[in-house]
Amino acid sequence: MGATPSGLIADLVDVVGAGACLHRAEELFVYECDGLTLHRARPSAVVLPRDTDQVARVVKACRRAGVPFVARGAGTGLSGGALALENGVVIECARMDRVLELDPLERLAVVQPGVINAHLSELAAPHGLFYAPDPSSQAACTIGGNVAENSGGPHTLKYGTTTNHVLALEMVLPDGEVVRMGSAVAWDSGYDLVGVVVGSEGTLGVVTEVTVRLVPRPDAVETLLAIFPDVVSACRAVGAVIKAGLLPAALEIVDRRTIEAVEASVYAAGLPRDAGAVLLAELDGPRAAVTREVERVRALCDESGAARVEVARDEAERQRFWGARKGAFGAMGRLAPDLYVHDAVVPRPKLPEVLEAVCAIGDRYGLKLSNVFHAGDGNLHPNISFDRRDPDELARVLAAGEEILRTCVEAGGVISGEHGIGTEKRDFMGLLFDEEDLEPMRRLRAAFDPDGVSNPGKIFPTTRFCVESNPKARGYDGVPL
Amino acid sequence: MNIDPEKLRRALGAEVVEAWPDAALDAALETGVDGVKPPLTLRPGDGAALVEALRVLRDEGAAALVCGGGTRLGVGNPPRRGDVLLRTDALAGIRELDGDEGVACVGAGTPLAELAAAAEDAGWELPLASPGAAATVGGCIASASVAPRVLCHGAPRDHVLGMRVAHPSGERSACGGRVVKNVTGYDLMKLHTGAFGTLGVVEEAWVRLRPRPEERAVLHAWLPDSAEGFARGMRAAALPSARAVALVDPALAARVAEEEPVGGRWLLVAELGAASTTLADDRARFAEGLDVRSGDDATLARLTALQDGPGSARGMRFRLAVRPTRLDAAAAPLVNAGAVVMAWPGTPFLYAGFPLFEGADELTVDDAFRAARVGARAGGGSLVLEAAPVWAKRGRDVFGEPPSAFSVMRAVKERFDPHGVLNPGRFVGGI
Numbered sequence: 001m002g003a004t005p006s007g008l009i010a011d012l013v014d015v016v017g018a019g020a021c022l023h024r025a026e027e028l029f030v031y032e033c034d035g036l037t038l039h040r041a042r043p044s045a046v047v048l049p050r051d052t053d054q055v056a057r058v059v060k061a062c063r064r065a066g067v068p069f070v071a072r073g074a075g076t077g078l079s080g081g082a083l084a085l086e087n088g089v090v091i092e093c094a095r096m097d098r099v100l101e102l103d104p105l106e107r108l109a110v111v112q113p114g115v116i117n118a119h120l121s122e123l124a125a126p127h128g129l130f131y132a133p134d135p136s137s138q139a140a141c142t143i144g145g146n147v148a149e150n151s152g153g154p155h156t157l158k159y160g161t162t163t164n165h166v167l168a169l170e171m172v173l174p175d176g177e178v179v180r181m182g183s184a185v186a187w188d189s190g191y192d193l194v195g196v197v198v199g200s201e202g203t204l205g206v207v208t209e210v211t212v213r214l215v216p217r218p219d220a221v222e223t224l225l226a227i228f229p230d231v232v233s234a235c236r237a238v239g240a241v242i243k244a245g246l247l248p249a250a251l252e253i254v255d256r257r258t259i260e261a262v263e264a265s266v267y268a269a270g271l272p273r274d275a276g277a278v279l280l281a282e283l284d285g286p287r288a289a290v291t292r293e294v295e296r297v298r299a300l301c302d303e304s305g306a307a308r309v310e311v312a313r314d315e316a317e318r319q320r321f322w323g324a325r326k327g328a329f330g331a332m333g334r335l336a337p338d339l340y341v342h343d344a345v346v347p348r349p350k351l352p353e354v355l356e357a358v359c360a361i362g363d364r365y366g367l368k369l370s371n372v373f374h375a376g377d378g379n380l381h382p383n384i385s386f387d388r389r390d391p392d393e394l395a396r397v398l399a400a401g402e403e404i405l406r407t408c409v410e411a412g413g414v415i416s417g418e419h420g421i422g423t424e425k426r427d428f429m430g431l432l433f434d435e436e437d438l439e440p441m442r443r444l445r446a447a448f449d450p451d452g453v454s455n456p457g458k459i460f461p462t463t464r465f466c467v468e469s470n471p472k473a474r475g476y477d478g479v480p481l
Numbered sequence: 482m483n484i485d486p487e488k489l490r491r492a493l494g495a496e497v498v499e500a501w502p503d504a505a506l507d508a509a510l511e512t513g514v515d516g517v518k519p520p521l522t523l524r525p526g527d528g529a530a531l532v533e534a535l536r537v538l539r540d541e542g543a544a545a546l547v548c549g550g551g552t553r554l555g556v557g558n559p560p561r562r563g564d565v566l567l568r569t570d571a572l573a574g575i576r577e578l579d580g581d582e583g584v585a586c587v588g589a590g591t592p593l594a595e596l597a598a599a600a601e602d603a604g605w606e607l608p609l610a611s612p613g614a615a616a617t618v619g620g621c622i623a624s625a626s627v628a629p630r631v632l633c634h635g636a637p638r639d640h641v642l643g644m645r646v647a648h649p650s651g652e653r654s655a656c657g658g659r660v661v662k663n664v665t666g667y668d669l670m671k672l673h674t675g676a677f678g679t680l681g682v683v684e685e686a687w688v689r690l691r692p693r694p695e696e697r698a699v700l701h702a703w704l705p706d707s708a709e710g711f712a713r714g715m716r717a718a719a720l721p722s723a724r725a726v727a728l729v730d731p732a733l734a735a736r737v738a739e740e741e742p743v744g745g746r747w748l749l750v751a752e753l754g755a756a757s758t759t760l761a762d763d764r765a766r767f768a769e770g771l772d773v774r775s776g777d778d779a780t781l782a783r784l785t786a787l788q789d790g791p792g793s794a795r796g797m798r799f800r801l802a803v804r805p806t807r808l809d810a811a812a813a814p815l816v817n818a819g820a821v822v823m824a825w826p827g828t829p830f831l832y833a834g835f836p837l838f839e840g841a842d843e844l845t846v847d848d849a850f851r852a853a854r855v856g857a858r859a860g861g862g863s864l865v866l867e868a869a870p871v872w873a874k875r876g877r878d879v880f881g882e883p884p885s886a887f888s889v890m891r892a893v894k895e896r897f898d899p900h901g902v903l904n905p906g907r908f909v910g911g912i
Contacts, residue, residue, distance in 0.1 A: 105806060150664045161662065163671070164639055179886040185829050185862040187636070187802035189880035190909040191680075191890045195638055195671025199664050243581050245604060245692035286721045288758045345660040349581040377662040417662040425665075432665055436652045440681070441667045443896040448889060459666065 004044040004067075004087070011061040012047050012089070020048040020095070031090050034077040035137075037338065038388065039423050043070075043084035048095045052170060052178055052208040055091060059206065060176040062089050063453065070455040071206045073113065073145025076137040078341050079422030081149060081201045085457035091206055093144050099123060100209070107214045108167060108184055113144020113207050117151075120212070129214040132159035135418070136326050143210050150199030152418035154250040154325065155282070157376035159215065161418065163198040170209035171197065174449040184211055196444060201420050202455040204448040218284035221249070222294045223312040225321050226301040230276035231255045231359070231371060235351035237279055237304035238375040241297055242348050248297065250282040251376030258328050258370040258383070261335055267327025269320045275307070279375070280325055328372040329383070335368050336385035340397055342404055346413035348378040357407045358382050365400040367393075379417035380408065405431060421459045429461050484543045484564045486521055492537045497525050514546045514566070515559035515907075516871040524568045528684040531572065532647040535682065535902060538565065539649045544905050547678035549590060549620025552613030555868045556624060557677060558879050561906030569619050572684055575599055583690040584642060584659055589619025589683045596688075605690035608634035612788040619683045625675030628785050629725035630752070632718060632827045634691060641670040643687035649902040659687045672893070679908045680897040694724070694754030698764055699776035701738055703746040704728075707816065710747040711809035711826060713771070718805075718827025720763040722755035725825070727784050732821040737783045738774075750776070750784055787823055788832060789868070796836045797846065798868040799853040802829040803860025811860030818852035829862060837870065846873045857881070883910035 004023070012021045022028060023045040032040045044067065049055045062069045068088040075082055084090045096112035099120065103109070104127035109120060117138040121130040134153035135141055141151070147169070152161040159165075168182035182194035197204055228234040234253050241251060254262070255277045263273055271278055279301065283293045298309045312318035332339045346354045355371065358380065362369025373381040382404055386397045405415050409431045416425055429438065438460065445452070445460075490498045499522040513519070523545070525531040538545055543564035548554055550570065573590035580603035587596055593616045597607040610628035611621040620626070625637050634640070643657030646669070656669040673683055704710040710728045718726045727737075727750045734748035735741050742748065749771075753763050767773065789798075799820075803811040808824050811831055815822055820833040833856070835849040850866075857864040866879035884890070887910050894912045906912075 106804060150668070152662060156662065160639065161664075163668065164635075173889070177888075179889060181884070181886040181889075183862070185802050185804055185860075187829050188863055188884055189865060190884050190887065191676055191893055192638060192671045192674060193886050193889060193893075195674075196668055199668050239581060242583065245583075247692055286759055286762075288762065289721070289756055292756055292758070345658075345662050347579065347582050347584075347660060349579070374662070378660055379662050412659055414658045414660055414663045414665040416665045417660070418664055420664055421666065429666065432658070433655065437654045437656065438666075439650070439652055440646070440648065440654045440656070440669055440897065444667055444669065444672065444893065447892040447896045 005065040008061060008065040008067060009045055011065070012045055012058060015054055015057040015061060016047045016049050022046040031072070031084070034075045034080060034082040036078050036080045036422070036424055038340065039080040039083060041083045041085050043090040044087045046090040046092050048092045050095050052172065055206050055208050056172045056176050056178055058089070058091055059172050059174065063176065068453045068456045071113070071144065071148065071202045073142035073148070074116070074137070074140045076141045077145060077149060077420065077422065078343070079416070079420040079424040081420050081422035081458055083423060085423070088456070093142060096208065104129060106184065107216070108211055109214055110209060110211045111143050112209060113142060113147070115143045117141050117143060117146060124214050128217050130217055131212060132165055132215045133162045136329060143212065144207055147198050147207050147210055148200070148202045149418065149420040152374065152377070152379070154252050154374060157251055157374065158247050158249045163195060165213045166194055166198050166210060167213055168211035169194055169197055169207050172206045172208055174205055174451065174454045178208070182211070199420070201422060201458050203445055203458055205454055220287040220290040221282065221284040221318070222290050223318045223321055224281040224294065224297060224309055225312070226279040226281065226306040226309045227272055227275045228277045228279060228306055231355050232352045233305040234277040234279045235355055235375060237301045237306065238351060239349050240300040240304055241281070242376070244296065244300060246293060246296060248281050248376060249284045250280065252280040252325050253371065253373055253375040254278050254280070254325060254328060255371040257368070258372045261331040261370065262324050262328055265327065265331035265334055267323055267331050269324030271324055280321055325372065332370070332383055332385055336387055338386050338388045340384045340386065340401065341419070342380065342382045342401060343416045343419040344405055344408035344413050345377065345379045345417035346408050346411045350411040350413070351375060351378060354380070354408060354411050358404050361400050361403050361407065365396040367396060367400055369400070374417070377417060378413070402428070423458060426459055427461050429459070484521065484541055488541070489521065489523070489537065493523065493525070493530060493534055497523055497530055497534065499524060514554055514563055515557065515874060517546065517560045517563040519546060519563040519566045521564070522566045522568055524571045526571045528572070528645060528647060528653050531682060531684055532651060532653045534567065535647055535649045536651040539900050539902050542900070544902055547623070547682055547904055549617035549623070550592065550613060550615030552611065552616045553620055553624040553626060556865065556879070557904070557907035558911060559871055559874055559906065560904060567682065569682065570617065572619070576685065578603055580604060583692070584661070584687055585690060586659065586685060586687045587618050588685050589617060591618045592616065593618055593621055600690050601693070604693065606693045607688070608640045608691045609637055609688060610785070612785050618686060618688070622674050622683055622686060623676065623678045627830065628788070629727050629781065629825055631830070632726060632825065633724040638671050638674045640689045641674055641686055642689055644670050644673060645684045646673060646681040647684050648681045649898050649900060653684065657687065661689060677904060677908050679894060679904045679912055682903070694722070695756045696760050697724070697752060697754040698760060699750070699752050699778070699780050700764065700767055700773050701748060701750045701776050701780065702771040702773045703742060704749055705746055707747055707809070707812065710749055711824070713749055714824070714826030717749065717751045717767055720753065720766060722753040722759050722763040723751060723827065724754045725752040725781065726750070726827055728824045728826055729787065730821045730823060733787060733823060736787060737780060750780065752781060796834055796868070797849050797866060797873060799833045800865050800867050801831040801833065801853065801857050801860060801862060803831060803857060803862030805829055807860040811856040811862070814852050814855040814859060818848065820849070820852065831856070831860070837873065850877065878910060880909040
């Protein structure tokens with residue numbers, strides 16, 4: 001870590017106050033990583049502004065000092081996106097947590113970036129509305145973080161990801177100017193800047209206000225739990241549902257290894273331990289339509305080899321089913337001290353063969369690999385449980401991860417569906433994009449941030465030919481063992 | 482400037498370079514593209530030829546007016562220049578249509594109608610639509626064009642999964658992919674969707690298809706006035722099976738219903754689509770207290786054609802995008818100013834046409850603009866002057882006032898097309 005330029009801390013304190021500027025080593029440990037603990041970088045300082053003006057002044061102070069900055073929400077990201085590389089300053093948005101407007105008639109809310117995802121839906125609930133994107137971390141993650149990563153969740157199959165729900169943004173550009181883009185109407189003349197800022201991982205500036213769409217709660221919701229002898233037949237059922245033109249709210253698969261971990265944990269939902277996989281299917285909409293679709297999905301599961309299909313009898317049982325799904329990552333803690341979550345997406349008809357290949361890769365490398373994923377979107381989450389203190393196991397984890405990504409890309413897929421590229425996958429961008437493809441992305445970045453000071457070191461490969469097999473080129477040399 | 486046709490033929494091949502006027506567009510472009518008549522037409526047959534054409538144009542300091550089927554060429558500010566008309570219609574063809582996945586990869590010049598038919602054959606529905614039989618997939622994406630089913634399908638931006646784009650810098654770049662969920666790199670598809678070809682030329686795109694409803698019904702009914710029309714329209718749009726709802730001014734209604742309205746009545750049209758039980762319920766709710774007639778796809782086609790109807794070469798047509806809850810408030814000042822209107826309840830869209838009679842002048846145009854601005858403001862939204870004679874566009878921005886982040890938009894244009902090869906002057910704020 002380099003030295004903090006003299007005067008920067010004093011400038012930051014001047015903007016946010018001493019109590020909102022952290023700069024002593026013991027205060028900075030917690031900001032060394034996000035949910036991807038493999039990558040670490042200690043910031044030179046962390047500021048906790050309360051409003052847009054403070055963010056703009058912090059950005060200007062960083063510019064004067066020649067120090068990069070990165071916005072951070074709750075730090076639940078899984079790709080190293082919130083790491084402050086190059087001795088940068090973290091702009092922590094936790095104190096920008098006000099809901100500025102909630103308009104049930106217009107079905108929209110205006111929020112500061114630090115508002116927690118689930119809190120927004122709780123506030124909207126009395127009006128019969130909810131905020132649709134629901135990442136598994138929704139009890140902790142923030143709307144600002146969701147905007148940066150274009151977060152998804154189990155219900156994006158029907159409702160879309162964050163980008164489908166953000167109408168307008170206020171943003172501090174990397175030169176400190178405050179601009180607004182988009183509007184409550186969402187059909188504005190000019191380039192769709194909201195569309196490119198959502199999912200840009202904080203590399204285009206700092207979002208300071210978000211106008212989001214709220215969605216009416218459906219009349220009826222039914223949740224099915226289909227038990228399959230193996231994960232491949234569960235994948236076939238997903239393909240059959242999609243091909244039939246049905247659009248469930250969610251189609252989630254949990255495999256046997258995950259079931260074992262869940263059932264041995266506080267998230268136990270009474271899932272059968274001898275099942276090869278379970279498919280959680282949720283249907284919502286008008287009562288008559290849902291009733292009919294439940295029967296169609298049940299039939300397609302039966303045809304695909306389901307041992308049995310259960311329908312949640314009441315809300316308590318529905319919540320229990322979902323508890324098992326959403327608690328899966330927490331339950332993984334029983335398997336090993338560390339967890340590496342992948343996020344590739346493949347065409348849904350390819351799910352059976354890709355899942356087989358992914359499991360075979362895990363076995364070949366002697367790893368504990370389990371799958372709990374958004375099958376309806378084709379969005380895989382192979383989870384590798386490991387102990388990073390074991391260098392040999394860590395090397396196998398990284399090698400298997402690369403092989404999994406290559407397998408998914410060869411099947412017509414991509415390397416990230418909702419977690420983002422960050423530092424984690426930046427050097428795998430070359431699997432999909434060559435220099436000619438990356439050049440327009442660099443141009444877009446330069447239009448917002450010509451000097452590259454907003455969250456540098458993310459998304460773009462660090463090597464010209466992108467994919468290198470040596471861990472150093474991929475940023476793993478800093479892994480503390 | 483005049484670009485040397487022989488030089489272009491040598492660089493691009495004789496088959497790519499044709500003389501203006503383009504026969505297929507001749508009728509639509511009697512006066513050129515808002516008064517600019519490029520002397521040459523370039524019609525590249527593949528992506529390599531497309532990007533080579535852009536590179537040559539850049540090197541020659543020339544400007545291209547980009548054109549798909551030519552159905553939306555009237556939307557835009559008068560170009561600053563236009564040395565060639567760059568047609569994308571030869572970049573046509575359905576490269577892949579995956580009926581298991583519900584996605585398709587198509588050349589930009591593919592007619593929307595061709596892709597829609599292929600999607601239907603495979604059991605899916607194309608969520609992109611635009612008025613005009615010649616409309617292409619690339620043109621629809623570039624202009625973010627909509628049709629009445631925007632109520633159920635949403636915006637074009639939500640259906641474009643991936644793209645290959647040709648740039649004046651000489652690159653052919655890919656972004657996105659064929660999968661339905663993707664955060665791998667910047668979402669450049671959204672940047673190009675609705676950019677009117679000012680940043681790059683879309684060569685091909687992956688688009689998402691949607692499930693088709695089991696059954697559909699097209700219904701229409703006459704309403705005594707616009708107030709009841711808007712109220713009924715909003716209720717219709719809230720029905721679970723609503724796919725398209727339109728409220729049509731008495732002056733235009735006969736062109737959809739094929740019968741003359743009695744006593745200045747407004748026409749409410751709705752398309753519903755769902756499984757039979759839901760459809761029956763919604764049909765009954767739509768019909769409560771109304772004398773409802775059944776229509777068909779031809780009714781919808783006539784409705785879509787109205788998007789080109791209010792306003793013409795002899796008139797002005799505005800499209801307002803306002804808060805759906807304020808459509809009626811936005812329409813009022815336009816109706817009061819003598820416009821004929823069509824609104825799509827449940828969506829942000831309102832079309833308003835002003836005739837330009839003989840003797841119309843700048844004051845007439847100013848009055849129409851003023852009414853459209855008042856309407857847009859009352860609706861909390863914005864306006865685009867979609868059609869007008871070129872003299873009525875000059876000195877005005879057809880896209881309304883530049884948005885707050887215009888400086889960023891200009892910077893984006895500078896980075897993507899620093900030499901101003903693509904549609905110079907046609908977009909927001911003269912971009």
